[in-house]
Each structure stands twice: as structure tokens, then as C-alpha cells.
């Protein structure tokens with residue numbers, strides 16, 4: 001796996017020091033320009049042309065009353081992504097990013113309309129996972145298949161973007177799977193991680209915590225040890241695909257921008273499976289889902305935004321794009337002290 005180019009980072013840092021502003025006065029935007037310089041074969045990274053891929057799948061654990069919405073919403077939202085009416089459809093257009101949707105395991109029937117704004121790939125591995133409280137969410141073979149679809153999607157995304165890949169997800173019940181994975185991989189108590197997802201009540205959250213505890217105990221008894229063991233035991237098909245997507249992007253040396261709670265759980269799986277993947281990850285935002293901040297901390301990631309979002313779909317990542325593009329434009333286009341004839345001290 002290639003590693004970020006530290007010589008380019010140094011060159012970018014030296015360039016930042018020459019721009020017409022007090023040292024460090026553009027704060028995090030300066031760090032962003034340096035981060036991209038190290039990962040884009042140039043000390044002056046060009047404007048990004050991001051590709052967004054949203055993975056969708058259903059979850060058997062939805063039968064435990066862990067979501068505020070019924071499972072059929074997963075397929076209905078896939079149709080909405082393709083029709084161009086979802087939040088991510090709007091945000092992708094605003095940011096000038098391409099959008100594709102990958103159905104890796106939507107259980108319900110959904111109809112898509114022609115003249116779509118997003119490309120849809122229907123490659124379901126199975127019709128949703130099994131109920132992770134009671135049995136393994138998927139088999140090892142199914143998990144590997146979903147993971148490989150994610151790797152393939154990163155390679156397909158590379159056709160549209162050589163500069164930034166963004167993975168998103170849609171799946172009713174997936175905050176339960178993501179919480180279970182985060183707890184398993186960080187050893188943090190479920191009460192610290194489990195949140196309200198699509199908007200369940202405090203009482204339903206108590207049930208959701210118990211569901212996660214039961215799933216963790218069951219999987220531990222079944223012998224789960226590695227990140228991939230945990231993924232097949234308590235994960236989701238779209239989470240497996242996302243973990244493969246992040247791994248595929250890192251292997252190709254392409255930066256990836258993470259989204260919310262579920263996206264971060266998938267990144268944690270990818271990093272526990274292959275630590276070098278971490279070099280290519282950037283956190284866009286900290287969502288309102290309870291455990292997101294701790295999951296980001298486990299990856300040593302600092303989010304750029306905190307807007308109280310809890311939508312998923314790659315929406316937080318898409319909302320961060322204008323800031324990143326501004327950071328890169330400032331880095332490329334600002335005058336230097338010498339070119340503008342401004343006194344340095």
C-alpha cells in the first residue's frame with residue numbers, strides 16, 4: 001500500500017508560510033491543504049472532483065424495534081436517491097460530485113424511475129442480514145462478497161475521480177449494527193455508544209442497548225476475534241461494502257472522506273483489518289449519534305464540522321466539500337508576501 005508523500009507535505013507547509021496571512025491564521029484549512037498535498041502527487045493540489053458512492057442494505061435486527069422507521073424505507077430511499085430527491089442528491093449536485101448507489105442487500109421491492117440522476121448498481125448479496133441479536137448477521141462468504149463489491153466500487157469510482165472518494169450508506173437498523181461493531185472493536189460499553197438513530201425514544205434506546213449487549217455476548221461465545229469475524233457476526237452488508245470501499249481506495253492511494261456514525265464504524269473495521277488504511281482517511285463531521293465522537297477518537301480522527309447532523313447517505317461528507325475546495329483554492333491562488341510586496345515582519 002502506498003503511503004502519503006511527506007516531502008510534498010513539507011513543500012506545501014513551506015508554501016503556506018509564504019501566503020499573505022499571519023502564520024496559521026487559516027487554521028484547519030491550512031492543515032487540509034497540506035493533508036491533500038501529501039496524497040495528491042502535487043504540493044499544489046488541483047480542485048477535487050469527488051465521486052460519492054452510497055451503499056444500501058437491510059438489517060434483520062430491525063425486527064427488534066431498534067429503529068423509528070420500518071425496513072421498507074431502505075428500498076424507498078434508494079428509489080429517492082436515483083430519482084434525485086434525497087438530501088445527498090441535492091448536496092452532490094451542489095458540490096459537483098458524481099453520485100452512484102450500490103444495492104448490496106435491500107430486502108424489499110422498490111421501483112426506480114428512468115432519467116435518473118444517480119447510477120444504480122443492483123448487486124444484492126442477500127435480502128438483508130439475519131437478526132444479529134440471535135444469529136450471525138451473514139456468513140463469511142457473504143461478508144467477503146459484500147467487501148469485494150466495495151473494493152470494486154472504489155475501483156469503479158476511480159474512473160470518475162482520481163482525487164477523492166466518498167462512501168455513504170442507507171439501511172434501516174444500521175446504527176444498531178454500527179454500534180455493536182464499535183463496541184466490539186474498541187471495548188467501549190454499549191451505553192456509551194448506542195444512540196437514537198432515526199429518532200427512537202429513550203425507552204427504545206434501553207432496548208437497543210440490550211440488543212447490542214446480547215449480540216456481543218452471542219458473537220463472543222461464537223468465537224469472534226478479528227475485525228472481519230465481528231463484521232460477519234454483528235455487521236451489515238453495506239457496512240462490509242464500505243469497509244471494502246475504504247480499503248480499495250487506500251490501496252489505490254486515493255483519499256477518502258468519511259461521513260457519519262455508520263461510515264466511521266466501517267472505517268474502524270477497515271483499519272483494524274489493515275492499519276495502513278488510516279493514512280487515507282479524513283473525517284468530515286461529528287454526527288449527533290451518541291458514540292460517533294468516541295468512534296472517531298478511536299481512529300485518532302478530528303472531524304471538520306459538527307452541525308448536529310444524523311442523516312447518513314454521505315450528507316455530512318458532501319457538506320464538507322465546499323470547505324475543502326476553499327482550503328485548496330486558497331493554497332493554490334493566494335498571493336505570497338514577495339509577489340504582493342507585503343512586509344513580512
Ligand SMILES: O=C(O)c1ccc[n+]([C@@H]2O[C@H](COP(=O)([O-])O)[C@@H](O)[C@H]2O)c1
Pocket residue numbers: 066067068069169170171172173174175176196197198199259260261262263287288289292309310311312313
Ligand atoms: O450518519 C449518521 O451518523 C447517522 C445517524 C443516525 C441515523 N443515520 C441514518 O439512519 C438510518 C439508521 O438509523 P436506524 O435508527 O434505523 O438505525 C440509516 O439509513 C443511516 O443512514 C445516520
Ligand SMILES: Cc1cc2nc[nH]c2cc1C
Pocket residue numbers: 069073077169170171198311312313
Ligand atoms: C427518510 C429517511 C432517510 C434516510 N437517509 C438515511 N437514512 C435515512 C432514514 C430515513 C427514515
